[in-house]
Amino acid sequence: MNDDQLLRYSRQILLPQIDIAGQQKILEGRVLIIGLGGLGSPVALYLAASGVGYLTLVDDDVVEISNLQRQIAHGEQDLGRLKVDSAAGSAHKINSDCQLELITERLDKKALINEVEKADVVVDCSDNFASRFLLNEVTQQLKTPLVSGAAIRLEGQVTVYDSRNTGSACYQCVYQDEGELQQTCSESGVLSPLLGIIGSMQAVETLKLLAGIGETLSGRLMIFDALSMAWQEIKLRQDPKCPICEKAINEHE
Numbered sequence: 001m002n003d004d005q006l007l008r009y010s011r012q013i014l015l016p017q018i019d020i021a022g023q024q025k026i027l028e029g030r031v032l033i034i035g036l037g038g039l040g041s042p043v044a045l046y047l048a049a050s051g052v053g054y055l056t057l058v059d060d061d062v063v064e065i066s067n068l069q070r071q072i073a074h075g076e077q078d079l080g081r082l083k084v085d086s087a088a089g090s091a092h093k094i095n096s097d098c099q100l101e102l103i104t105e106r107l108d109k110k111a112l113i114n115e116v117e118k119a120d121v122v123v124d125c126s127d128n129f130a131s132r133f134l135l136n137e138v139t140q141q142l143k144t145p146l147v148s149g150a151a152i153r154l155e156g157q158v159t160v161y162d163s164r165n166t167g168s169a170c171y172q173c174v175y176q177d178e179g180e181l182q183q184t185c186s187e188s189g190v191l192s193p194l195l196g197i198i199g200s201m202q203a204v205e206t207l208k209l210l211a212g213i214g215e216t217l218s219g220r221l222m223i224f225d226a227l228s229m230a231w232q233e234i235k236l237r238q239d240p241k242c243p244i245c246e247k248a249i250n251e252h253e
Helices: 003-008 019-027 040-050 065-069 083-094 109-118 129-142 192-211 243-251
Strands: 030-034 054-058 099-103 121-124 146-152 155-161 220-225 230-235
Touching (some): 019 192, 030 040, 030 109, 040 054, 040 083, 040 192, 054 109, 129 155, 129 243, 155 192, 192 220
Parallel strands (some): 030 121, 054 099, 121 146
Antiparallel strands (some): 146 155, 155 220, 220 230
16 A cells, blocks of 8 residues: 555544555455446445445446436436446546446346456446346355345335355345336436435445455345435345255355
8 A cells, every 4th residue: 555545545544443454455355336327326436435446337328317316426418428437437536546347238147257256245236126136146156245225215225145144145035036016216216315325335335345344234134214214124034945045055065
């Protein structure tokens, strides 16, 4: 770590839980972010600002005017531009030392496995169940922690699925893959700062995982009601009949 980095990250280094050793782990960290919309925007910007050394940004969408209400990595000048390009530009304005890899297509299972294998942490900022279930399957298989967030209307939730913890629940333990109707912000609406709250919590959990500090949200689902400004914590338990957990266990025996 050079003198400029010591100064840049001094407020984090002052934290005894992080110190120089923790900041060095963050600088060496590799994070895969799936989705650069309302959640992915604050995640990418805060991780870049915090000094994460390598970010892989994945999104196949372009910036539209309806995105600007909540997707803070993009501006009016980015309309029609690929979200990964726009988000990368915003992240580099904050921290030009952050190394970025940009992927402008939806990853199939083989490609996703390849990217997850390179990552220390995966952050799910996607907006569809198909992506979430595939991410869950691959991260469980490779035992890579998955930081999951979601927000719609006036409610958000965040948790960590970490198969390195024995008996830890996965996404499919909590949500059944039954082809249910996908609710989206375009159909149901969402309050803009709510995405910032949940995305910021995802960034916090990612930094804790990289630095190896604190107690993560593995096994706990935090649900936030913006209307009443109340948090609820739900304990998550592994479903003994979950096919994803069973497959992951068998592959590592």
